[in-house]
Amino acid sequence: MTQDLNxxxxxGDTLNDGLIQLSFTLPLAKSAHTEEAAKQLVLKLGLxxxxxxxxxxxxxxxxxxxxxxxxxxxxxxxxLRVIPTTTKVLRKQEIEACIxxxxxxxxxxxxxxxxxxxxxxxxxxxMNLKGYNGHKGLEAYQSxxxxxxxxxxxxxxxxxxxxxCGADAILVSQVVTxxxxxxxxxxxxxxxxxxxNVRERVILVVGGPRINHQLAQELGxxxxxxxGTYAEDVATFVVETLIKREELGNAGSSGKSGxxxxxxxxxx
Amino acid sequence: MGKLNxxxxxxxxxxxxxEEIARGVITRVSGKTTTSIERAVLRLLGVDGVxxxxxxLPNVVLEQLKQSGKLGQGxxxxxxxxxxAYELDVPELIxxxxxxxxxxxxxxxxxxxxSKVLMDRLTAHALDHIAQTRQARENYLCSLGEGSxxxxxxxxxxxxxxxxxxxxxxxxxxxxxxIAVIRTTAQSLLDYVPYGPTTEGFGGTYAxxxxxxxxxxxxxxxxxxxxxxxxxxxxxxxxxxxxxxxxGAWERLDMMLNDSMYGIIFRDINMQRTFLDQYFSxxxxxxxxxxxxxxxxxxLTTADAVSAAHTVLASQFINEQFAYQSGMPDSLIGLGHAFxxxxxxxxxxxxxxxQAQLVREIFPNAPLKYMPPTKYMTGNVFQGxxxxxxxxxxSIVTGQTIHLLGMPTEAIHTPFVMDRALSIANARYxxxxxxxxxxxxxxxxxxxxxxxAAQVLAxxxxxxxxxxxIGLMEAINxxxxxxxxxxxxxxxxLDGVVAKTEDYVNPFWERMSQxxxxx
Numbered sequence: 063m064t065q066d067l068n069x070x071x072x073x074g075d076t077l078n079d080g081l082i083q084l085s086f087t088l089p090l091a092k093s094a095h096t097e098e099a100a101k102q103l104v105l106k107l108g109l110x111x112x113x114x115x116x117x118x119x120x121x122x123x124x125x126x127x128x129x130x131x132x133x134x135x136x137x138x139x140x141x142l143r144v145i146p147t148t149t150k151v152l153r154k155q156e157i158e159a160c161i162x163x164x165x166x167x168x169x170x171x172x173x174x175x176x177x178x179x180x181x182x183x184x185x186x187x188x189m190n191l192k193g194y195n196g197h198k199g200l201e202a203y204q205s206x207x208x209x210x211x212x213x214x215x216x217x218x219x220x221x222x223x224x225x226x227c228g229a230d231a232i233l234v235s236q237v238v239t240x241x242x243x244x245x246x247x248x249x250x251x252x253x254x255x256x257x258x259n260v261r262e263r264v265i266l267v268v269g270g271p272r273i274n275h276q277l278a279q280e281l282g283x284x285x286x287x288x289x290g291t292y293a294e295d296v297a298t299f300v301v302e303t304l305i306k307r308e309e310l311g312n313a314g315s316s317g318k319s320g321x322x323x324x325x326x327x328x329x330x
Numbered sequence: 331m332g333k334l335n336x337x338x339x340x341x342x343x344x345x346x347x348x349e350e351i352a353r354g355v356i357t358r359v360s361g362k363t364t365t366s367i368e369r370a371v372l373r374l375l376g377v378d379g380v381x382x383x384x385x386x387l388p389n390v391v392l393e394q395l396k397q398s399g400k401l402g403q404g405x406x407x408x409x410x411x412x413x414x415a416y417e418l419d420v421p422e423l424i425x426x427x428x429x430x431x432x433x434x435x436x437x438x439x440x441x442x443x444x445s446k447v448l449m450d451r452l453t454a455h456a457l458d459h460i461a462q463t464r465q466a467r468e469n470y471l472c473s474l475g476e477g478s479x480x481x482x483x484x485x486x487x488x489x490x491x492x493x494x495x496x497x498x499x500x501x502x503x504x505x506x507x508x509i510a511v512i513r514t515t516a517q518s519l520l521d522y523v524p525y526g527p528t529t530e531g532f533g534g535t536y537a538x539x540x541x542x543x544x545x546x547x548x549x550x551x552x553x554x555x556x557x558x559x560x561x562x563x564x565x566x567x568x569x570x571x572x573x574x575x576x577x578g579a580w581e582r583l584d585m586m587l588n589d590s591m592y593g594i595i596f597r598d599i600n601m602q603r604t605f606l607d608q609y610f611s612x613x614x615x616x617x618x619x620x621x622x623x624x625x626x627x628x629x630l631t632t633a634d635a636v637s638a639a640h641t642v643l644a645s646q647f648i649n650e651q652f653a654y655q656s657g658m659p660d661s662l663i664g665l666g667h668a669f670x671x672x673x674x675x676x677x678x679x680x681x682x683x684x685q686a687q688l689v690r691e692i693f694p695n696a697p698l699k700y701m702p703p704t705k706y707m708t709g710n711v712f713q714g715x716x717x718x719x720x721x722x723x724x725s726i727v728t729g730q731t732i733h734l735l736g737m738p739t740e741a742i743h744t745p746f747v748m749d750r751a752l753s754i755a756n757a758r759y760x761x762x763x764x765x766x767x768x769x770x771x772x773x774x775x776x777x778x779x780x781x782x783a784a785q786v787l788a789x790x791x792x793x794x795x796x797x798x799x800i801g802l803m804e805a806i807n808x809x810x811x812x813x814x815x816x817x818x819x820x821x822x823x824l825d826g827v828v829a830k831t832e833d834y835v836n837p838f839w840e841r842m843s844q845x846x847x848x849x
Contacts, residue, residue: 087748120751121503122496178532180515180596183705183741186632190813195672212814213596214516237741241489243532271709271741289709289741 069136080133082109087126092119100127109133145275152298154198161205164305170207171200171300172229174215175237177247182213184270185235188293197292206297217254224260231265231300234283236273244272245281252282265303267296332691333773334684334783340791341692344647347794351802352651358803359605363834365392365521365826366603367610368405370572374456374838375409376420378539380525381428388573389522390428400435402831406838410449412437420452453837457617460579464619467559467582470550474559477507480700480725480733481561482757487512487744489531491541495548500747502552502560504754508585508732510563511545512744513537518568518597519822523577533744537564537574542581561585563623566611567593569603569823575611579618585664585732586615589625590652591645594806595814596628600821601803612656613842620662623732624649627668627701629812635670635705636678639685640789641811642667646689647794648802650696657843660695664732668701669721677778679720684782686728687773692787700725702736714738715756722760727768733757 065077074081084104090096097117104112109131116128152160161169173189175182187194189210191201200208209227211220224232234251236244248268255261261282268278269287278286285299369388379387395401395408413423415437426432484506486497491511498509514531517524527544528536535541546562553560566574566586571593578586590608593599615622626642626649633641646665653663667689671678689698703717718736725733735753737745745753773779797805809815 085748087746118751120500120748122500124500124747124751126748126751178515180533183631190632192634195674212598214519241532 067139070139071133071136078136080135082131082133084129084131085127086129087120087124089123090125091123092117092125096125097127100125100129104129104131107131108135145279150298151295152301154203154294154297157294157297157301158203158205160301160305165205165301165308168205168207169230169301169304170209170227171231171233172209172211172220172224172227173200173233173235174211174220174223175213175235176215176217176220176251178214178243179236179247180213181237182210182235184237185210185212185233188233188235188269188291188296193293195292197294199293200297203293203297217251220251221254221258221260224255224264229264230304231267233296234266234268236268236270244270248281248283256282265300265307267300269296333771334687334691334780335775336688336691336783336787340787344644344692344787344791344794345651347791347798348644348647348651349654350798351648351794352655354798355605355652355802356609356655358801359602359609359827361830362602362606363401363404363828363830363836364572364603364606364610364823365396365401365828366570366607366823367572367836368392368395368401368828369570370576370610370614371404371406371836371838372409373573373576375406375452376456377409377424379424384525386522386525387424387428391424391434394427394433395435396828398433398435401828403833404830404835406449407445407833407835408434408437410445410452411440414440414444414448449835449837453841456838457841460614460618463580463582467584467619470553470559474553474557476559476561477505478761480730480761481507482754483508483510483563483699483732483734484750484754485510485512485734485745487534489514489533489535490529491527491535491544492529494535495545497745497747497750498545499548499552501750501754502549502556504751505758506560506735506750506754507558508561508563509545509549510585510587510734511535511537511541513565518565518593518599521569521823521826523570523573537577539577539581542577542583546581546583563587566615566620566622567625568597569593569599569607569826571604571607571611572614575614575618575620578620579614583620585621585623586611587625588612588615588622589628589666590649591806591811592625592628594816594821595812596625598816598821600824600827601806601816601818602827603821603823606827608652609656610839612653612658613839616653616656616658616662617842621664621697621732622653622658622662623664623699624666626666627670627699630668630670631705632812632814635668635672636675636681638812639681639786640793642685643689643692643786643790644793644797645811646693647790648797650693660693661697663693664697664699665689665693666699666701669703669724669736670701670705673703673706673717679724680778681782682720682724683728684779685786686724686730687779688783688786690728690730697731699732699734700730701734702740704736704740707736707740709742711738711742714740715752718753719756719760722757723764726761726764727771729768 071078071080101112112131114129118126120126173185175185189208190199193199200206266283267285268283271289273286274288275286372388377388412434484501486494488494512534515533524536524538527540549560561584563585566588593604594601626645702721715738737749739749803818806816
């Protein structure tokens with residue numbers, strides 16, 4: 063199969079067939095009309111050869127559709143500009159060694175699920191000792207002081223804690239979101255950190271199923287991680303960025319001289 | 331005699347330890363009440379509405395009494411006393427109080443006999459109202475009937491009560507038996523109950539009495555059309571637990587999420603406050619015939635479902651004893667557990683079966699609430715359907731009662747209308763095609779499933795005996811549940827714990843505990 067990276071289309075069973083699977087609901091009772099409406103909608107999306115393969119009356123005048131269609135559009139992969147978070151993810155031992163050799167102190171990482179979000183499953187997977195899927199969390203790292211504040215932490219509270227513990231990095235999680243509340247929450251936090259003069263001193267990272275690196279950067283974060291992220295992905299980014307910043311002589315502004323070997327949250 | 335051949339002596343030992351644990355806590359907090367219990371009493375006596383600033387009137391009155399240091403005698407005492415002193419009915423008195431024209435605590439003491447007559451009348455009126463509501467449920471169940479077991483439980487969570495109604499009615503048409511309106515996430519930490527219908531909330535909808543009423547009416551309509559009674563669920567938790575219990579009792583909620591420890595562990599609410607509030611709210615829930623849903627499933631979202639399985643069982647024993655302390659019968663104690671083992675684990679499903687069957691056999695008369703996979707849901711909606719299908723199998727073959735449907739879009743968003751339809755269809759398929767499989771199944775003596783169940787039970791007994799020794803508050807302090815530590819004097823809401831004076835009056839507390847030993 064020879065691929066032309068200038069023209070990439072979805073693949074069903076033949077290169078460039080452009081096949082796409084869709085499912086959606088229309089707020090109409092099931093009828094021939096409703097089915098036609100679904101088909102027209104797929105066509106209006108710019109797709110061709112729409113096939114409504116399944117439709118079901120799901121009550122209260124709603125009809126659910128599963129459809130297949132094709133697209134003639136394509137993506138030129140050569141033209142894409144994507145900023146990867148890190149080039150190579152280090153393993154736990156490598157991260158520990160790297161902190162010892164190049165920073166010589168505890169790295170303080172503060173984690174929280176902010177504002178309305180009460181779902182700690184994401185932040186726990188990264189922070190808690192046990193981690194997720196066999197990947198130990200940051201609490202298991204000897205050279206990292208990991209403080210997990212848990213759920214529904216307000217931006218104001220986070221700022222206070224970040225100052226108190228002298229955080230090197232803040233990890234923010236947004237798991238369950240509705241009507242894009244996560245964007246509002248994240249924007250507000252970034253602005254708050256800026257206004258409180260904390261933003262410059264920390265590495266600000268956000269994670270969650272609706273997050274990617276690009277979105278994070280647009281919102282003023284240093285990095286964003288989506289689903290399938292483990293503690294070492296985040297730790298690698300934090301540690302490498304920290305080393306880069308200290309090498310650039312930014313250490314002064316963070317108030318960290320590399321002398322603190324104390325793992326107490328009150329180290330500063 | 332059961333399929334797991336469990337050691338009944340161990341089950342008895344677990345109950346003995348759990349009872350000691352619950353009694354230990356009750357003793358620790360006896361002699362105290364809370365601001366939220368007193369607000370609940372005010373609501374029961376007819377205080378409702380908001381002042382010109384939008385502050386709920388129970389809070390307005392409560393603050394008056396608290397600031398003058400008079401709460402120890404109980405809000406009921408001051409309310410009735412002031413009614414007699416100023417010859418006003420409840421709305422008149424509260425209006426005057428909210429305008430600061432009257433301070434309830436300043437009224438001259440009235441003759442005891444007269445106070446008692448009025449108190450008894452108001453109390454009887456409130457309890458009659460609850461009894462009538464309970465009777466209305468019985469009547470509906472009689473005339474309409476209900477869905478078959480396990481009940482299909484789905485959530486709505488749009489943030490807008492009117493949109494919730496549309497989603498709920500669609501869910502009923504799809505086959506749901508129970509609708510839970512998920513609460514907006516920040517509400518558990520509000521020290522007041524918002525007022526009136528609401529149309530904005532995140533991750534859920536505000537629990538208000540008006541919202542309860544709107545949804546109740548909608549489900550009665552949908553149930554009449556569908557030909558079965560539809561149960562309504564909300565959250566009797568957080569800082570306003572007892573007040574929500576009052577609202578639920580009046581507006582005919584059928585189930586309430588009400589855990590003895592959830593608020594302490596997951597919302598960092600002070601434990602004295604929580605234990606007192608859960609005691610009083612369970613009195614009310616029991617009186618109103620409301621099934622409580624305990625929250626053990628939550629432990630497994632932070633702790634591991636294999637290694638922490640015994641903490642779930644231990645907590646169920648503790649929740650059961652706390653419910654007994656409040657006089658609840660088994661039929662109202664909906665103990666929670668969950669299907670949360672890592673799908674990649676070899677024989678993980680066997681462990682799930684062992685746990686579900688174990689809980690069923692230990693609590694044979696409890697309407698068990700079984701929670702779906704959430705922790706290992708990935709965003710792959712197709713794989714999610716498969717995980718939920720296995721959960722459905724575990725539920726039907728172990729005879730669970732309240733079956734909270736898993737959603738393929740778990741970990742992505744609150745459910746869309748079609749997510750619910752797909753999940754209900756999935757469960758109905760599994761339940762129907764395996765309707766009588768449970769009766770055909772036995773487990774290999776000494777096999778993996780029996781051995782696992784025996785291990786979990788033995789570990790739970792050990793844990794309960796350890797907790798009984800050090801006390802529950804200290805156990806929570808040491809991070810026994812969900813690997814989270816909370817101290818007895820930490821957390822939110824401690825300032826709402828108030829010492830009762832010797833002449834403390836709470837007519838509901840007395841009536842509803844019906845002569846049992848009480849706090």
